Amino acid sequence: MKNSLEIKDLNISLVGNKNPLVQNLSFDVRKGKILGIVGESGSGKTLTCKAIIKLLNEKVFKVSGSIKLDGNNILTMSEKQSRAVIGKDISMIMQNPMTAFNPMMKIGQHIVETIKAHTELTKKQAYALGSSALEEMNLQRVAEIMNSYPHTLSGGMLQRVMIAIALMLEPSIIIADEATTALDVKNQAIILEQFQRMRDIGIGLLVVTHDFGVIAQVADDVLVMKAGEIIEQGSVYQIFYNPKTEYTKELLQSRFLVDEEQLCLV
Numbered sequence: 001m002k003n004s005l006e007i008k009d010l011n012i013s014l015v016g017n018k019n020p021l022v023q024n025l026s027f028d029v030r031k032g033k034i035l036g037i038v039g040e041s042g043s044g045k046t047l048t049c050k051a052i053i054k055l056l057n058e059k060v061f062k063v064s065g066s067i068k069l070d071g072n073n074i075l076t077m078s079e080k081q082s083r084a085v086i087g088k089d090i091s092m093i094m095q096n097p098m099t100a101f102n103p104m105m106k107i108g109q110h111i112v113e114t115i116k117a118h119t120e121l122t123k124k125q126a127y128a129l130g131s132s133a134l135e136e137m138n139l140q141r142v143a144e145i146m147n148s149y150p151h152t153l154s155g156g157m158l159q160r161v162m163i164a165i166a167l168m169l170e171p172s173i174i175i176a177d178e179a180t181t182a183l184d185v186k187n188q189a190i191i192l193e194q195f196q197r198m199r200d201i202g203i204g205l206l207v208v209t210h211d212f213g214v215i216a217q218v219a220d221d222v223l224v225m226k227a228g229e230i231i232e233q234g235s236v237y238q239i240f241y242n243p244k245t246e247y248t249k250e251l252l253q254s255r256f257l258v259d260e261e262q263l264c265l266v
C-alpha cells in the first residue's frame with residue numbers, strides 16, 4: 001500500500017540558534033495504520049506534529065527535510081496548496097483545545113466555515129454534517145453547543161468538539177496530540193473507538209500520547225522520542241515485549257509504577 005505521509009530528515013530549530021529541537025526524524029504514517037509516538041515531556045512530539053501541518057511560525061522556527069503527503073511535499077507547497085490540503089486531507093487534534101479555537105467565534109461558525117472552506121456543501125448541509133459529527137462524539141444538546149462560544153464549554157467537551165472537526169471531513173491522515181488525555185475513561189473509550197473506525201476505513205493516524213494504555217489499545221507501530229530524536233521504533237509488540245533501549249524500558253516501568261500507585265489508592 002502506498003505510504004500516505006512520509007517524513008524524511010525532519011529538523012526543527014529556533015531561528016538564529018543552531019541547537020536542534022528535533023533532529024533527523026524519518027518515519028511513515030501508513031494508510032489504515034495507527035502510529036503511536038511516546039516520549040518524555042519536551043522530547044519534541046508537539047513540534048513534530050505542528051511542523052507537519054505547517055503550524056510553526058517561520059519567523060521563530062527553521063524547519064528542514066521533507067514531509068510528503070501522497071508524494072507532495074507540504075514544506076515546499078505554495079500557501080494556497082497547503083491551505084487546501086491541511087484541514088481536509090490531513091487534520092490535527094491539538095494538545096490544548098482552549099488555544100485551538102478563536103474565542104470570538106461560536107462553535108457552529110468554526111464548524112461551518114471549516115466545512116465550507118473545503119467542500120461545495122451549503123451552509124445548511126455543513127451545519128447538518130457538523131451536528132452529526134458532534135453526536136458521534138457522544139455530545140448531547142448539539143444545537144446548544146453549536147450556538148456556544150468556546151470558553152463556555154468544559155475542556156473535555158471542547159476536546160471532543162475538536163476531535164469531531166478533525167474527523168468530519170474524513171481526511172487521509174489524522175494527527176492526534178494527547179487527544180484523550182483530558183477525557184474521562186468513558187469518553188476516552190469513545191475516541192479510541194473512533195480512531196479504530198478511522199483506521200479500518202483506511203485513514204492513517206499519528207497518535208501522540210503519554211499513556212501506554214492508549215498505545216497498547218490502538219497502535220500498530222510505535223516511535224519512542226527522546227530529546228528531539230527517535231531512539232527506538234518498532235511494532236507495538238516489540239516495544240512492549242522486547243524494548244531495545246533502557247529509556248523505553250524506563251518509560252514502560254514508570255507506567256507500571258503509576259498503575260501500582262493507583263492500585264494502592266483504590
Ligand SMILES: Nc1ncnc2c1ncn2[C@@H]1O[C@H](COP(=O)(O)OP(=O)(O)OP(=O)(O)O)[C@@H](O)[C@H]1O
Nearest residue numbers: 014021039040041042043044045046047048060095
Ligand atoms: N515556542 C517555543 N520557543 C522555544 N522553544 C520551544 C517552543 N516550543 C517548544 N519549544 C521547545 O522544544 C522542545 C520540544 O517541545 P514540544 O512541545 O514538542 O515537546 P513535547 O514532546 O510535545 O512535550 P509534552 O509531552 O510536554 O507535550 C522543548 O524543549 C521546548 O522547550
Ligand SMILES: [Mg+2]
Nearest residue numbers: 045046047095
Ligand atoms: Mg506536546
